[in-house]
Amino acid sequence: MTQAQNIRILTRLLLSIAALAAFTVFPALPRAHAESEEKCKDRIVHANHKLHDAIDHHGPNSSQADHARHDLQEARERCWKEHHKWWDEDEHRWHDQQDWDEHDHH
Numbered sequence: 001m002t003q004a005q006n007i008r009i010l011t012r013l014l015l016s017i018a019a020l021a022a023f024t025v026f027p028a029l030p031r032a033h034a035e036s037e038e039k040c041k042d043r044i045v046h047a048n049h050k051l052h053d054a055i056d057h058h059g060p061n062s063s064q065a066d067h068a069r070h071d072l073q074e075a076r077e078r079c080w081k082e083h084h085k086w087w088d089e090d091e092h093r094w095h096d097q098q099d100w101d102e103h104d105h106h
Helices: 003-025 028-058 063-083
Strands: 086-088 093-095
Touching: 028 063, 028 086, 063 086
Parallel strands: none
Antiparallel strands: 086 093
């Protein structure tokens, strides 16, 4: 075999490996995105429950409630930044507008 033939065979082999890798990786991308949306929702749900607990135990105007409110705001902003939507745990639905209340549950 000549050097040119070896290069063509190696090139075809590398292209085949790249194609196989693409078919293996790309179908997983939508699933990974969906999982990250679920994690986003879970962060908001957790922060919302912590806010309710802080209000129940310390009152709506307590420093604990303000801290929990801040954490909820950060979770919503992160979700918005990553997915352009945020989960409303009280209404059990996604919002596609940044229409959350920064002074939640006052």
